[in-house]
Amino acid sequence: MPILLKNVQTIRSSEITPEDVFLRRREFLAAAGLALGATTAGMLPGSPARAAVPPLGAVSKWPESTIETQTPEEQATSYNNFYELGTDKGDPKKNAARLITDPWSVEIAGECGKPGKYTLEDILKPHSNEERVYRLRCVEAWSMVIPWAGFPLGDLLKRFEPTGNAKYVQFETLLDPERLPGQQYPVLQWPYVEGLRMDEAMHPLTMMVVGMYGKLLPNQSGAPLRLVVPWKYGFKSIKSIVKISFVEKQPDTSWNLSAPREYGFYSNVNPNVSHPRWSQAKERRLDGESKGLSALFAEKRDTLMFNGYADEVAGLYSDLDLKANF
Ligand SMILES: Nc1nc2c(c(=O)[nH]1)N[C@H]1C(S)=C(S)[C@@H](COP(=O)(O)O)O[C@H]1N2
Numbered sequence: 092m093p094i095l096l097k098n099v100q101t102i103r104s105s106e107i108t109p110e111d112v113f114l115r116r117r118e119f120l121a122a123a124g125l126a127l128g129a130t131t132a133g134m135l136p137g138s139p140a141r142a143a144v145p146p147l148g149a150v151s152k153w154p155e156s157t158i159e160t161q162t163p164e165e166q167a168t169s170y171n172n173f174y175e176l177g178t179d180k181g182d183p184k185k186n187a188a189r190l191i192t193d194p195w196s197v198e199i200a201g202e203c204g205k206p207g208k209y210t211l212e213d214i215l216k217p218h219s220n221e222e223r224v225y226r227l228r229c230v231e232a233w234s235m236v237i238p239w240a241g242f243p244l245g246d247l248l249k250r251f252e253p254t255g256n257a258k259y260v261q262f263e264t265l266l267d268p269e270r271l272p273g274q275q276y277p278v279l280q281w282p283y284v285e286g287l288r289m290d291e292a293m294h295p296l297t298m299m300v301v302g303m304y305g306k307l308l309p310n311q312s313g314a315p316l317r318l319v320v321p322w323k324y325g326f327k328s329i330k331s332i333v334k335i336s337f338v339e340k341q342p343d344t345s346w347n348l349s350a351p352r353e354y355g356f357y358s359n360v361n362p363n364v365s366h367p368r369w370s371q372a373k374e375r376r377l378d379g380e381s382k383g384l385s386a387l388f389a390e391k392r393d394t395l396m397f398n399g400y401a402d403e404v405a406g407l408y409s410d411l412d413l414k415a416n417f
């Protein structure tokens with residue numbers, strides 16, 4: 092990480108795993124012959140058998156997928172934004188082993204009939220996975236084309252019976268400075284939070300993602316559960332989700348909290364609304380050919396309104412001034 096800020100006072104002591112517990116876990120893992128950071132914690136002797144993330148199994152293909160050339164898997168899983176694992180694009184992959192994802196649970200809270208703590212298995216079991224090839228457009232003006240595997244977020248949310256007061260959905264990433272060491276630095280307020288309006292969350296394009304390229308998500312891509320909202324800038328696609336809340340008021344979002352002039356709540360991909368420091372009219376497609384420095388000089392393509400999904404989603408915003416609500 093380029094920014095090594097010493098001020099960690101923003102982290103409450105109750106949120107930090109006590110160091111001795113951490114060190115003991117390290118010894119224990121070493122004694123068990125397991126490298127720290129291996130995702131096999133559920134197999135430790137003496138620990139109860141736990142349902143790990145079920146393998147992807149049969150994944151049906153979604154017929155509406157884009158047929159554009161896909162970003163090579165190698166590039167999509169080594170050029171990442173996941174500030175909890177470091178702020179350089181290569182950091183999340185380097186630090187990925189720190190994020191132990193087994194066991195994992197998701198808390199469902201707020202305005203709904205079935206709040207509670209659900210195991211990852213509970214969350215995933217009733218849903219069958221579909222592969223959808225969506226573009227991911229980062230606000231930094233690069234884009235990728237990725238075969239995601241998962242299911243519509245709306246199918247999951249309906250199971251918890253949202254009430255009439257549920258106007259928005261808020262999502263939270265795991266808060267654990269040991270497993271997500273970037274949280275030891277106050278580059279953002281932790282945990283990372285994101286939000287959608289209820290109709291955006293229920294839209295059939297909005298996807299709860301568990302895999303990519305036919306495999307389970309690697310940690311740097313947001314294992315075991317992340318959002319993908321294809322018509323919004325990539326930062327709405329929150330990774331490693333542990334909490335989903337149904338709320339009445341528009342929730343905070345991490346990037347809006349950190350730089351409200353630059354990142355609004357809606358964050359719809361919009362070539363006509365510039366980021367205050369650079370244009371959003373064009374994008375550089377990461378296609379395996381353009382890498383590192385050469386990518387900076389690669390030819391740019393026009394960015395499409397709503398990232399190319401205008402036919403499907405423009406109607407959600409017909410009453411909204413998209414310059415004011417960026
Ligand atoms: N928890 C969390 N989620 C996150 C981020 C992050 O820093 N932390 N970065 C976001 C940003 S800015 C982008 S562009 C996408 C990148 O997803 P990818 O690394 O899978 O391409 O993840 C988003 N989700």
Ligand SMILES: [Mo]
Nearest residue numbers: 229230325326
């Ligand atoms: Mo991004």
